[in-house]
Amino acid sequence: MRKKIIIANWKMNHDFHETSFFLRNFLKIIFEKKINHNKEIIIAPSFPFLHISNQISQGTTLKIAAQNIHQMEKGSYTGEVSASMLKSIGITKVILGHSERRELYFENNDILFEKIKIALKYGLNIIFCVGETAIERDQNQQFNIVKNQLKETVFHCSRDEIRFFYIAYEPVWAIGTGKNATYEQAQTMHEFIRSLFLEKYGERVSDKIPILYGGSINNLNARDLFLQKDIDGGLVGNYSLKIDNFLEIIQS
Numbered sequence: 001m002r003k004k005i006i007i008a009n010w011k012m013n014h015d016f017h018e019t020s021f022f023l024r025n026f027l028k029i030i031f032e033k034k035i036n037h038n039k040e041i042i043i044a045p046s047f048p049f050l051h052i053s054n055q056i057s058q059g060t061t062l063k064i065a066a067q068n069i070h071q072m073e074k075g076s077y078t079g080e081v082s083a084s085m086l087k088s089i090g091i092t093k094v095i096l097g098h099s100e101r102r103e104l105y106f107e108n109n110d111i112l113f114e115k116i117k118i119a120l121k122y123g124l125n126i127i128f129c130v131g132e133t134a135i136e137r138d139q140n141q142q143f144n145i146v147k148n149q150l151k152e153t154v155f156h157c158s159r160d161e162i163r164f165f166y167i168a169y170e171p172v173w174a175i176g177t178g179k180n181a182t183y184e185q186a187q188t189m190h191e192f193i194r195s196l197f198l199e200k201y202g203e204r205v206s207d208k209i210p211i212l213y214g215g216s217i218n219n220l221n222a223r224d225l226f227l228q229k230d231i232d233g234g235l236v237g238n239y240s241l242k243i244d245n246f247l248e249i250i251q252s
């Protein structure tokens with residue numbers, strides 16, 4: 001039985017005060033109200049607040065993730081952050097391949113594979129996002145697109161390295177649009193993704209790999225999505241920004 005996982009992707013939201021306020025109060029509520037969620041919870045704040053976030057969550061089960069890394073080890077890359085820098089402040093997880101990075105910062109599969117390699121070198125867990133656009137779905141290309149996104153990146157990795165991954169299926173048309181994939185659409189894709197892992201790495205890996213859904217998750221749709229056999233939780237954007245909302249998702 002795979003444990004459910006909820007990941008908050010805060011994107012470029014929440015300053016220092018908002019980040020610390022959220023984390024302190026969130027942990028207080030979970031602890032004091034003894035909310036029995038039985039899920040792995042990960043929050044991805046902005047770079048400048050990763051250190052304080054890690055300190056606040058120390059000694060709890062809450063984990064902190066970064067939203068990106070640069071593909072090079074170090075050097076003249078003004079404005080960028082390396083895997084080793086994250087490692088040096090105790091961060092162990094990073095989101096890669098988010099559609100906003102692919103679209104706005106031109107991160108293609110080649111660049112993403114470079115990022116995967118450097119993340120693995122530093123032992124970071126990778127939350128790797130895949131998903132098709134609305135046009136691609138209209139053309140019934142969603143399965144080819146997702147297969148290719150995995151084939152050119154994650155599937156270059158060894159069986160041993162796969163244990164560092166969480167996969168997030170995030171249809172681009174569902175991200176921040178309020179239009180989530182139905183649980184049938186999501187389950188069908190998740191089952192397909194799991195079958196690709198089965199084909200490539202065998203049953204032990206495909207049974208274990210966590211596959212999360214992302215795209216307009218809210219209090220109304222979370223439960224049905226999380227009930228699906230191959231949906232192991234969610235990557236949540238908007239609905240993770242307020243404590244009350246995020247708690248609702250966790251308890252879904």
Ligand code: PGA
Binds near residue numbers: 170235
């Ligand atoms: P959303 O974002 O929940 O606001 O749609 C999800 C994501 O981008 O990971």
